[in-house]
Structures are given as C-alpha cells and as structure tokens.
Amino acid sequence: MVKxxxxxxxxxxSHEDLxxxxxxxxxxxxxxxxxLHKLIGGIDxxxxxxxxxxxxxxxxxxVLIGEVLCPILIILGVLTRPSALVLAFTMVVAWLLVGIGKTGTLDATGAWAIESIVYFFIAALVIAFIGAGRYSVAPAWK
Known part of the structure; x- marks a missing residue:
C-alpha cells in the first residue's frame, strides 16, 4: 500500500524539465x-x-549584466549555463562588497545575514549544472 x-x-x-x-x-x-531596482535607481x-x-x-x-541580462536569459532558457555562471560570479562580488562582514551573523529576524546571496549563488550553480531543460526559447543554446 505505502509502496x-x-x-x-x-x-x-517526475517531470525534470518542468x-x-x-x-x-x-x-x-x-x-x-x-x-530592475538598479536599472531604475542607478548604480551609484x-x-x-x-x-x-x-x-x-x-x-x-x-551588475546590470549579472542582475538584468543574465536573469532574462535564464528565464528564457537562452545561453542558460553561461548566464547562470555569470549570476553566480555576481553573487560572489556582492558577498565581497556587502556580505563578507556579515557572513557569521544573523539579521533582525534570525535569518542568516547573507542568506539571499548564498541562495542565488547556489541556485545559479544548480542551473549551470542541470541546464535549461526542454522548456526553453532556444533549446539548442541552453
């Protein structure tokens, strides 16, 4: 029954592409x-x-390449693996600029202070390893 x-x-x-x-x-x-926040508000x-x-x-x-262009390409499934690697690199730079001093700390709600940076870094690496899958605009460029 359980089995x-x-x-x-x-x-x-069991729908890996989905x-x-x-x-x-x-x-x-x-x-x-x-x-988009940086595109509208500037990168000063x-x-x-x-x-x-x-x-x-x-x-x-x-940052506009790593946070605007690459996410669009990842969503579309075009040049997915290289775009994901650029996004991962962008997160390393973000950590070096704003997160390195917060690595061992928690934020006001008890979450890891660099949680979002780590989330995007690891998720981008996962996408780089698994690729776009069948549901992409340009499957040949995945």
Missing part, C-alpha cells in the same frame, strides 16, 4: 527585481563601494 502510494507520487512529480523551468523562473525572476551606490575598495567605479555597470 504503491510512493510510486504514484514519484510518477506524478522542475528546471520552475527553478529558472524563480531564480531569474527574483534576481530580475534586484536588477555600487560604484561608490567599488571606489572605496580602490576599484574603478565603471565596473559597477557589470
């Missing part, structure tokens, strides 16, 4: 909000952080 129930549930949810699509929509869609804050670390401020424009 047949488990088999039925496993068969019902899982890949949902993951792409989640990661790309949520990261796109961060990118990030440029200032880079300059304070002795780096040229123009590097801040890279």
């Amino acid at each position: 047949s129930l488990l088999n039925a549930v496993n068969n019902m949810f 899982g890949r699509l949902l993951l792409r929509l989640l990661v790309g869609g949520l990261m796109l909000f961060h990118g 804050g990030i440029a200032g952080m880079l300059v304070s670390k002795g780096l040229p401020g123009f590097i801040a424009y890279g």
